[in-house]
Amino acid sequence: MNNYKNILWHYKNTVLATLVVVLSTGNFSCKKIEDVESNRLASEANNWKKYEDARANLLSVYGLLRSATVSDNTHWLMGDLRQGDFKITNRADLKAIVDGQLNAQFPVINRITNWRRFYAAINAASLFIERSKEIVGLDPRYTQVQNNVEVAQARMVRAMAYFYMVRIWGDVPLLTTSHDGDFIQVPRTNKDIVLQFATSELLNAAEIVPFAYGGTDPIFPGTYYGQSTAAWVGTIFTRLSAYILLAHISAWQGNYLDASRYSKFVIDNYPTANARSTGAANIVLLSIDALTENLNYYSPFAFKRSTLLIGFPFEYGTGLATADGHLEQLTLAAPYIPKTRPEMFVSKDTILKAFTDPGDLRFSFDTKTNTYRKNYFTNFSSEEPVFSKIKVVYPSATSGNTVLFASSLVFSRLEEMILLYAEANAALGNLAQAVSVLNSYTENRGTTKYDPLVNGSSQIAVLKAIFAERRRELMGEGWRWYDLVRYNRIVKAPGIFIVKNGQPLTFRQFEEAGGIYWPVSQDVINANPKITQNPYWK
């Protein structure tokens, strides 16, 4: 009987249970079930709302340009290899670049000749310029002043991307708005128009951005996103950055009057930046140890430092040490990292030709210890000396077993600006000023000062000396090819510069044929039929 009761009880409950199921199927909201918010992305509804959104979007603009310049080691492959000082041990793609075979069929060459990555940075910058103002009304922490400063930063990044591309490809399509979601086809724009745009953007931005962030600059005082200057040096663009870019654009255009004006501004005003910083080390002329041994607080390569006037850091402490994207991947080997041979090196001949000063701390024979100085080159006596100037091995040491590197991409530092200022003066015929500027940091390098009476007083001699110093000082910083172009433009040398398919070309003929530029990847042309191949590479 008891069992019957149980069964009955059970029966009732089961019916109830069934009812619960059947009824409950009808009375919930379909909407709720179907709205699953992804936590893998920020939708249009969630972005451009808060103070932090501005930071995340702005820093990505920098991040994208960093990726564009370092991916597959673009900066060095394009800057240091072509007619440069490096010899390749093994890699066929690098050999092709050294030999000027820039359309050789290698994946890396195909990837670096695809300009999409620069346009990603440009598009992100344009989007920031267009959209970030929305935050001003929505988040009271985000002021109009801050927005102006950040929009100006985005303009500077975009201008740099255009300048960087013009150096590589000449005429490139100029897009000044994001065209968000609208995939228009734009043909190449004349390089002068592109540079004109970049110049006006930079001049505009230079008026708005401070000399230092998170410091005491009256334009934008106080901490920046809660951080003082120390957190922001070497990462985001300041007023000095704007003038450095302006100086370079002018020099590239052969407008040395402006180049001289802008570079002088940087040299005159870096103390202002120092004065308006809080908690950061000063911008200084680098000692040899700061330059090559990552010592003290001034290395432009390790960490992120004030001395990095324009560049992109890869701080290990923020999880950004990488294998690709650093010169060390190409040049370092034992004894610094566990790798038997570097992928490229500077041959003994070249070293001896470039470093002629017996007191040069970068490279010379040290008579005290009877050894060659190792600051720039290690194992000089071997077949393949290791180019060891730049060595920021995880974490930020000069050597290590983990083949991840944390060195910044250094686009410009004070010495580079000084040499550009000297170059501008020499090009303009202000030789005395040029020589005096050229001699402004010889103490740090242990070199003898240039003496026109001894070393030559002609414009050519001074120019040669300046470019020789650029070659030494900026070796491995991605300048060599562009320096060669500027030098040859100034000196207008009549000799044969290159032989293409058996046909000798002077520099002028070479430049007019478009030879100073890289071919653009076929992938770019396939995606936009309005893009034409650079004629030299057709």
Place this chain on the structure above:
Amino acid sequence: MIKIYISKVMLLLLFVFASPSVFAIERFNVAMASNFSVQQQDTAKRDTAKYANKTDTIGQMIRAMQKFKGIRDTIDIRSAKLVPNLSLQQMLKGNLAGVYVQEPNGEPGTEQSMIIQGVSGLLFQRKDVYALQPAIYVNGVPLIADNPFAFDVQKYDYNRIGPATNHLAQISMDNIQSIVVVKDPYELAKLGPNAANGAIYITTKNARAGKRDISLNSYFGYVTAPKVNTVNGAYENNFRSQFYQKYNPTQKYASYLRDSTNVSYFGPSNWTDLYQQTSPIYSANLGITGGTERANFRFFGSGTKNAGNADETNLDQYNLFFGINMAPFNWLTVSTSVNAARLDRERNRSYRDRFAETRYLPDLSTPPSPNASNYSSYLNEVEKMVDNNRNTILNGNFSLAAKIGKVSLTSSLLFNYNEGVRDYFVPSTLMAGSSYVSNYFGYSQRMAINNVASYRYEVNKSNAIDFELGQTLQGDTHKYNYARAYNGPNDYVKLTFVDGREFINGVANPGYLNVLTNTSFYVFRYIDKERSNLMSFYGSAKYSYKNLLTLSALLRRDGASNGQPDSRWVTTPAFNVNWNLKEQFLAKSSGIDALHLSGGWGRTLRIFLDDRFAAGPQYRSENGWEEEPTIPGYSQYLGINRPYNSGFIGYGLRLPYSNRTSITLDGTFMKSRLSVALTAYNRNDKAGVLGVPVPLELGYVSNYRSGLDINNKGLELLVNANMLQNNAGFSWSTGLNLSYNCNKLKALPGALTELVYQNDNKLVVGQSVGSYWLYSNVGIYNTDAEVPAGRTFNGIPMKKGDPQFVDYNGDNTITSQDKVLTGDRLPNFIGGWNNSFSYMNFDLNFNFIFAAGQKAINQYDATRYGFVNREASSDINAVREVSSWQTSTNAINYPIYDPWSPVNAYRTDQDLFLEDASYAKLRSVTLGYDFAKSSLLKKSLRRVYLYATALNVFTLTKFSGIDPELINYNGIYDAANITIPRTFVLGFKLDL
């Protein structure tokens, strides 16, 4: 919402089980209607065998299907049980019409792909393959598969991070009652969006009433090491000398080939002694079934050791199954079953997989030595590695079925949880002084509730209508935590750790729980989670007229959270007609036992695997580049930007769908000795989303747009015949399945007629989506004079020793404009042929499988001939394994081009390396002896069966590589995978 549902179900469980006398019901001897001995209620009721008038439950479905065993797309379980297959894919390979199984790797437990009736999408990237897989149902539970979203944080996509074990190695064949492939449009529409690529429906043996039934099965055997022609440096030197002599006599050989006294490269090539193993495999399982009509159970447990023939690869599989059915009342059935599995995998120790995991490429100019003594010193270091791969899998259901009058109600809860853990450690000795550790924990989880009500309305004796209403709610979660770290303090510390001190001397510790401040390991962490819900309603009606004609119609509405808000709810219909021709026209014919014509049309919604499409325009943290894809941000902050690297996503992306049509004519003839079925199908996969190339000046690689339409047409023929059955006891029965598929791209988004997809592939309307896009190689320029004046290759002047490519557009320059679509990655014809002979107590089975029409790119030979570029690059494709020191007997001799040419003469995007990869294989041979037929054992044992099986016996192919199956999903043959072993086992089956 899922939670609410779970709590409701819990409540429900309480209602049902809370009574202490729940088992007391057994005491009541209530006569039961026969259809209450249901084994399993399946809410997505199906009647794949349409001949059964009313197949409401899985149990009935199986019985119905067994009538047509072997002829309606089911696996011949009896002979399949005798083959030591590990994974579901292996069981199906060649045995189900229209199902193409790719087993590109003989390493046990690696992922394998199944494609039913042609591809519905692209297959250029690893993650594409995930989107092509059919739904697998185990006892009505749609299994959740690993989500490919993990590839977002990977640099190389050879393997998914984590254990990357094939989940479908979870099921033991001895516990399977039936495996059916569901291809019928109406049935698929009933299964809903999960089954957009078709479905494989597995029913395990389940609880049933009857005398206690115990079965014990076991086998033991070996996978055997293959015979290999090994070579050493002398062979390599000889091979290379032809290039040096012809093009570069002064160039020095690669450093490792310069010294012919170097034993490492010029000594004996005996790496096989250490690389290959003949390894034992074994398996044992026990199944117990018993109980009464009102309450019965089944238990099954199995343990299996499977192994590969090289690199000490193996897999341990443990499987437990438990099922009970109860009928507390004659109108209510409660049934539940749980299937649990554990898979422990020992993975290969190849260089490539290690480099891909550690993202670390050393100098590749010197390959591993072919000499065993050198190789053993490497293996000694490999011994110090840790590589634990463990998957824990749980799936099951709980269902209630009530029948009240003519209405039956079913409610079931389905769950599936797969967890994968991988711990990986590489000692510093293998990583040039810096150790590596990575840990992965991930799971995929699916919960679903199904409710179905059905009602049969009999208008009169000859007319009846079955109505059905159903509703499903399904929630999926995918999650992983993955961390990789470099440079531990020493090779004994294999864990990353953090500083747990929140305060040091009362001062807040800046390094508290921060892995990046701890200098012992350099850690990169990745955490990702994705959730999606699917909600469905459907109603269907089936009208039957006598046993002559049935007409069915179904209408369903599905809402998916992964769809965009304005288009996530979609209504789809399906129809089916089944006409009994035999009864209609040939009722008196004695030669024809049955003849049916059936046809169906149905639409199924297809749901995105990725939740990003639902969001529309978006911002992601995509800051890296190809070599460093996971850069989190800039400076010390996370950055977000438009998805430039993965493609723009706008609004207006609809959910794709499939329209299927199928017509089947099938009949049984000559007193059931011959049965034949012929099916024609036509499937249009519509509105697929594709990353369309856009001008790169906007920064994006592509723009995702709707409008990819792909058509698959095909024919499938099934023939089963009892060829011989004589009185002497000899019989021969044979079964053939043959499928033909033709794939065509019908439309591209935005009415484009062609597009270049991610630079390396081209899609052209009217062509197969699996086509290769290649230069046509027609020879060699032997002298500079042979080169047409001014002929360039992408701007490079062509010279002596360069390949002669066809200049299709006649502009005297070879560019990608001169590439043509040719060859297909997928076969046109697939099938299998199964033969069983029996004589007295012996039986013998041969299983042949074949696939024809697919082509492969022989990248292995391309890199062998292009050794100059290979050894001068830092590309993962240039990695050489020790197993590359061998030659294939049917290797092709390619022309001797100039390997130093900037044209890259041995590039893989030319038809020089395109090969026919068709094959036919004798997959298995089984010889068995049934003792039960001898009267000796009859009393105590129901069945004693002994058998011996040989697996992967031989292959017929023109392919020049080792095995035409070892071709990766993208058609690339790289010879990096372990070969599919020839296996021999001895086994017995014992039924008590």
